[in-house]
Amino acid sequence: MSPDEQVTDAQIQRWADEAExxxxxxxxxxxxxxxxxxxAEPMQVIAVRLTTEEIAALDAYAAREHLSRSEAIRRALAGxxx
Numbered sequence: 001m002s003p004d005e006q007v008t009d010a011q012i013q014r015w016a017d018e019a020e021x022x023x024x025x026x027x028x029x030x031x032x033x034x035x036x037x038x039x040a041e042p043m044q045v046i047a048v049r050l051t052t053e054e055i056a057a058l059d060a061y062a063a064r065e066h067l068s069r070s071e072a073i074r075r076a077l078a079g080x081x082x
Contacts, residue, residue, distance in 0.1 A: 048073075 050058065062072040 058069055058072055062069055065072065
């Protein structure tokens with residue numbers, strides 16, 4: 001649903017009916033919601049402060065390599081730690 005769409009009373013009623021009927025937890029788990037895991041080990045989110053220039057360089061590298069920012073940072077860390 002886009003930010004400019006209005007939620008109708010009918011939609012709210014459908015959501016309420018669905019919630020009252022209950023959810024199949026196993027079915028929800030199979031839907032694959034959320035970010036895919038990167039392996040068996042738990043991950044941790046960390047914050048890093050970058051200058052505008054550093055972000056521009058990161059984004060340019062990520063675009064050239066067809067990577068997300070996160071994957072570009074992980075590659076750089078793996079390369080410098082090796």
